Amino acid sequence: MSELPLLGPLGVLESSAALRCEAITKAFQGVHAVNGAAFEVPEGQITALIGPNGAGKTTVVNILSGSMTCDAGREFIGSTEVTNWPSHKIARLGLMRTFQLSRELGGLTVLENLLVAPAHQAGDSLFNVLFRPGRVRREERDNVERALHTLDTYGLYPLRDSRASDLSGGQKKLLEISRAVMASPRILLLDEPMAGVNPALIDRIGNHIRDLRASGVTVLMIEHNLNVVEKICDHVIVLAEGRTLATGRLSELRQNTEVVKAYLGEVIDASTSR
Numbered sequence: 001m002s003e004l005p006l007l008g009p010l011g012v013l014e015s016s017a018a019l020r021c022e023a024i025t026k027a028f029q030g031v032h033a034v035n036g037a038a039f040e041v042p043e044g045q046i047t048a049l050i051g052p053n054g055a056g057k058t059t060v061v062n063i064l065s066g067s068m069t070c071d072a073g074r075e076f077i078g079s080t081e082v083t084n085w086p087s088h089k090i091a092r093l094g095l096m097r098t099f100q101l102s103r104e105l106g107g108l109t110v111l112e113n114l115l116v117a118p119a120h121q122a123g124d125s126l127f128n129v130l131f132r133p134g135r136v137r138r139e140e141r142d143n144v145e146r147a148l149h150t151l152d153t154y155g156l157y158p159l160r161d162s163r164a165s166d167l168s169g170g171q172k173k174l175l176e177i178s179r180a181v182m183a184s185p186r187i188l189l190l191d192e193p194m195a196g197v198n199p200a201l202i203d204r205i206g207n208h209i210r211d212l213r214a215s216g217v218t219v220l221m222i223e224h225n226l227n228v229v230e231k232i233c234d235h236v237i238v239l240a241e242g243r244t245l246a247t248g249r250l251s252e253l254r255q256n257t258e259v260v261k262a263y264l265g266e267v268i269d270a271s272t273s274r
């Protein structure tokens with residue numbers, strides 16, 4: 001299932017996985033939402049996490065990003081074990097995530113939403129505010145510049161002074177991605193970044209995700225739309241009933257009868273019966 005390990009410059013075994021989990025389990029009131037999920041997310045690629053509703057996809061992303069602890073299993077970022085680390089520590093290793101239901105700060109403007117995103121701002125420390133005001137001001141100015149540049153990249157610059165709560169569903173998805181990108185992630189977990197978004201915006205978000213890959217970011221995205229998966233994802237992980245059913249390219253998975261039965265069949269039936 002996993003790719004062959006690579007030999008590093010010193011002949012030491014190296015994994016090409018940016019993120020890896022082993023036998024993750026999580027139960028809610030005794031019912032297993034995740035039941036042994038195990039997979040690798042290859043470095044520098046776009047990986048899709050697909051599966052039927054209730055398969056445990058969001059719960060896996062919650063666990064991998066430190067929003068939730070697991071009952072058993074292990075998680076690694078590169079070669080560092082990060083099992084049940086809190087999200088702020090995981091973020092320090094460069095892993096950021098977005099949410100299935102956008103979590104913008106509705107009362108703040110679009111620009112302000114980005115300015116609260118970067119980790120370790122000099123102004124967070126009272127010592128710096130009192131004794132290094134120049135450094136704090138410089139960093140604030142740099143952050144505003146970077147935020148405006150990010151908003152421009154994501155087509156949100158004209159909306160910078162709008163309240164985040166006034167954005168459309170698709171614009172909120174773009175804002176979520178921009179906020180995560182402000183923290184300069186190495187690994188980005190996206191929970192249904194295109195759900196409820198109109199087709200033109202789906203293409204735009206897809207292009208942004210490809211651009212992130214081109215800049216070296218590893219992406220794991222939960223996605224139900226197989227056209228999107230086919231178009232932009234290099235690698236696919238199928239989750240069913242909390243377990244990893246299969247991994248590979250979408251074209252290979254379409255030949256896998258177990259996968260077709262558990263998930264793709266539903267999608268193919270739905271699309272042919274239209």
Ligand SMILES: Nc1ncnc2c1ncn2[C@@H]1O[C@H](COP(=O)(O)OP(=O)(O)OP(=O)(O)O)[C@@H](O)[C@H]1O
Nearest residue numbers: 028032033051052053054055056057058059060100
């Ligand atoms: N906080 C929670 N408390 C209780 N049960 C939960 C909780 N979070 C998830 N579940 C249950 O765990 C199972 C997996 O849910 P999860 O949201 O991870 O699925 P999913 O694959 O993301 O589904 P969808 O495609 O609908 O988003 C579901 O049966 C869900 O009801």
Ligand SMILES: [Mg+2]
Nearest residue numbers: 057058059100
């Ligand atoms: Mg979900």
